[in-house]
Amino acid sequence: MYWFKKSEKDIKNQRIQQAVSEEKYRMSCPLGNSKWDEEGVIQFTCLQRNTTIKLHTYRCFTKSNQTPQSVTFFFHGLNEHLGLYAHIAQALSKQANSLCVGFDFRGFGKSEGLRGWLQSKEQHIDDCTRFIQLIKQLYPGVKLFALGQSLGGLTSYLLGMNDLVDGTILITPALMDNYYNRPYLKQIALFLGLLSPTWTPFPASFPNASKNPQILEDNMKDPYINWNSTLPGTARVLLKMMREAPNTFQSYKKPFLIISGGMDQIIDPEVGQELMKQCTSTDKELIYYENMWHDCIEEQEIHEIIPKIIEWIKKRQ
Template identity: 40%
Template sequence: MQFFQKSQEEIRIEQKLQRINTAQQDEKYRKPNPCQIVFPEENFIEMIVQQEGKQIKLNTYRFPAVTKPKAIVFMFHGLCAHINHCAHIAQKMAQEGFLIVGFDHRGFGKSEGLRGYIESLEIHLQDSRLFIQKVMELQGNSNLPIFLSGQSMGGMTAFRLAILGNIPNLKGIILYAPAIKSLFSGLFIGTIQFLGYLIPKYKLVKPKRGQTTKNPQITEDLMKDPYTYQQELLPKTISTVTVSMKESESMYRQLNTPWIVIQGGIDKLVDPDLAQILERESPSQDKTVLFYENLWHDIWHEEEIQDIIPKVIQWLNQRV
């Protein structure tokens, strides 16, 4: 009956989800890890924050520009990751005259704190703003242009900080598969939010491997990395991320900052439609989309990053 016929949009969404859900890692995609280096400087500033009445230290990183820096790029990593996952990107940018800085989020990488625990997005953003403030103080509060950049949850961090405002000399944000449009159902989000309230620190389930990159070599390398979070995800952490993703969907019209988003068509964690929707809804007069049909979620480690890096550097150079 005509009444029950699916719309073209419903058919498109079904096809999109089928393509994403059936995609599997494959040996034909096995290639060397593009990130073979680390940041050359650690703890260039001291970051001490409070967690449940205790002082904890957050590990900070810097990749100095090879010349007098023309801008500062703040890098924010994703869930279960650490900032050295983007060291290869930072190196290329530093060679082009950009100062790159970042820190391991509390509970991840080399930072102290309850492992894998994100109390709230507000606390996470407070840490990020404190880091920006300390870096700018170290630079003598200069008028250097600032860019915010992040992968997945780190992309959400850059997105939310840009909307909150009060970042001096902010010239743009670089979003790699930003966690600001969810593929999860409302029922799942509601359930995990309840569990996050009821049993916030209960070790729930280990992250499922092979969901973020098509390259099996990357998965194997990350499982051997002592600073990549390998343990069970905590309900409060999952709740914080998934609820914040859903909340971010209502904020696209608040994004006036220049931005570039890099998004893949085989992203199992962030809706690939994000790039198109953000481009349509954001009122920014300066917006750029790089879309790769066969790109998975972990863009920093995907082979396409070799094509993406020079394009992002060109984007930066046009805005300093």
């Protein structure tokens, strides 16, 4: 006799967690040789432990320097940098006439600061708010959109909640925790994050974010991706933000496009359906791929998704 019978959801999510990248999915990364038009020209700084640190900025101009009809702010995922988003920024800036800008979060990518430390939700959103205010001075009077993946998607969502942008593009956003993904390790991180936020006893980890083994191999050679173990303080802040987010779904009113994948091991693969069901926004759209993994921006599906993002922006700017 079985005292505990697994639900269909349990069985499905365990299958997702057991999936690994396979050679049959090996392809070159969609990023290719794409680059942002400029880096480090926009000056942006912040204070960390009473020291001024520089945050690395990015910008893609519109075609032939046409006056932009909108500005799209890019926000990257945990341990990433915005260089990985250059193919999307080039497409949006040239085809949607939306100037694209962003910065690497403090402690990540090419920005200065303690490596991998997400100090608090308040500090994180304050950095993003100040950057938006800076860019608004350079490009006044145009629509503002926020685009991000994972942590960047959560960031974009929160900026929409704070009425700082006119619409959001949420790519596999960290809005719902995947409780099937390392549950015991998360409990330890929540505890250690309170006692010792910037020290970790854990070895480096390599998350299953893509079904394409080429992506992991390329990323492991990237000096600006943080491959150190996630700091307990960072894990605690992110988990709390992610677990609080669903409580706000019903009050989210900004236009949004959410993109999610049914094979996401990092966040709840049903995040798109849940936000669509609960959110009261009158302008909401879901793009869902049953076999897509978490790292959407580097998956082959992004080739189909980018034109849809372009059309979404063009209709709303």
